[in-house]
Amino acid sequence: MPTENKSCAAGVTLRANRVYVAGPMTGIADFNYPAFNAVADQLRAQGYEVENPADHGVVEGAQWADYMAYDLTRLGLCGMIALLPDWEHSKGARLEVLIAERLGMKILKAHELLNR
Structure with missing residues (x-):
């Protein structure tokens, strides 16, 4: 279950419920977008905010x-990464x-996060 965002000093926000999806793209048909999009859609359906490359x-x-x-700037907004x-x-x-x-982020395989 996603957790709430927490604000810290100087306007920094800890994004515990924001997930970055990571995986292979280069050399894969359609850059593996179907796999990225499927996981991102499932995570969003579970209430996560998702950064999908x-x-x-x-x-x-x-x-x-x-x-x-560009993608590394998006990663920095997240509290966890789904592989x-x-x-x-x-x-x-x-x-x-x-x-x-x-950065001390939670690192999980995507299927593990989806099956929590």
Whole structure:
């Protein structure tokens, strides 16, 4: 069950109920968007706020680093990260998990979070 947001000094908000979805995209048909979107929809149905990297779609001229720079700003708004299958084979997802670890975020496999 999602928890409430808590405000701290200087306007910082801890987003305990905001989830970032991470997983492989590069080299997968449709950039794995169907898997990202399915998990995001299920999490939203359970009351979570979701940051889904698939939401921005394909941006003409954008490179991997452009997507990562943007997505990392979204990750920083979350209290937990939900991992799609095979995330460990993605250099982007591995970077996101490293940052989530350093920020003290909850790190869960997506199916575990959905089955809570």
